[in-house]
Amino acid sequence: MTMKLFDLAGADPKRRFSPYCWTIRMALAHKELDVETIPWRFIDKEAIATSGQTKVPVLVHDDKWLFESWDIATYLEQTFPERPTLFGGAQGMALSKLYCNLASVIASQAIRLVLVDIYDHLTETDKVYFRETREQRFGMTLEQAVADRDARLQPFRDGLMPLRMTLKTQPFFGGDQPLYADYALFGVFQWARCISPFQLLAADDPIAHWRTRLLQAFDGLAQSAPGYD
């Protein structure tokens, strides 16, 4: 049975913009697994209630409802060990965990650069939900949260230095080929690219070149998604 992935979408159901859903889509493609993606909005809590979760990604495989991107990825590795590895063994799996946490931290910084653009792409009902929950989280309006984004850009880029240094000496974090660590970080940049015209990366940044390589991977899976270039 084809897997199903509940995938965060905007008013345009083709616009998918969860960093963690993108990570899982890339991981599924890496494992050469077909998936049906189901556009999901913030308020569609009922659709994923069986999982016990209120957030995506939620992946349905046979009768199993899987959630949390790390747990989904390790499930895929254990369930399909004969397919291309996402981690490169037990040690590679352990070493990949930091990449996921780096991705979370980078996403928490990047959101202050694109918050209002997310809002602009949502359905009307999601707009109400998003404004209320995010303004509560940040203690300010969406517009206030991004007001200083031009000033935040350079510090954000400076904070990516360890990624940049690494990608100067190898094409992917996983080496010659991407691994889950790459997809974990790529999700953040693909999320931003899908939802905002704000340029997180300078065009000549080695991180931008790495992003391009991943946009083109799997027959352009990520590049063909609605977004900004």
Add this chain to the structure above:
Amino acid sequence: MTMKLFDLAGADPKRRFSPYCWTIRMALAHKELDVETIPWRFIDKEAIATSGQTKVPVLVHDDKWLFESWDIATYLEQTFPERPTLFGGAQGMALSKLYCNLASVIASQAIRLVLVDIYDHLTETDKVYFRETREQRFGMTLEQAVADRDARLQPFRDGLMPLRMTLKTQPFFGGDQPLYADYALFGVFQWARCISPFQLLAADDPIAHWRTRLLQAFDGLAQSAPGYD
């Protein structure tokens, strides 16, 4: 033939404080390799001239002079494949590179917290060399460079969040046991601990607990070195 490691030392030849030399000492212990460490000072360029380098670590194995911690580590892995792995295979090696770059960036931030303490522990001739080269690098006196270190401490600690998140869910970056990735990062904290009473980490930080586990590794190799607790 026992290997020889040129190891940065203070006025007290037992005080060793290069982050990258500590990384290699831990990697050698991991590989169960004996090493003779030779106290080396900044001005001892002649002693390592055969390597073509002016900085340590420099490791001598038989007639080979090895340098750059990453190149030394990959040499050890390739030369002693039957001994405990530092990387966990080709993918683990690729995934480890980011850890080394993270360590470099963290060291470049931490040095502004301990710069004057390094100076205080040097030989008289190294003091002259260190003050001249570092004041040129930072464009200010050593004392000016650390003047605001109390204010810099919390941002420094905040920047370690991805490490902290990871060590909440696993004892080492390498998983249940440390790998080279652990030693690359540990070198920074051991360097600071050996040279400065300034507390980089709060006592209840999961990173501090991980540091303690590595201080105790290999019969307390790192803990027994002169330093501050």
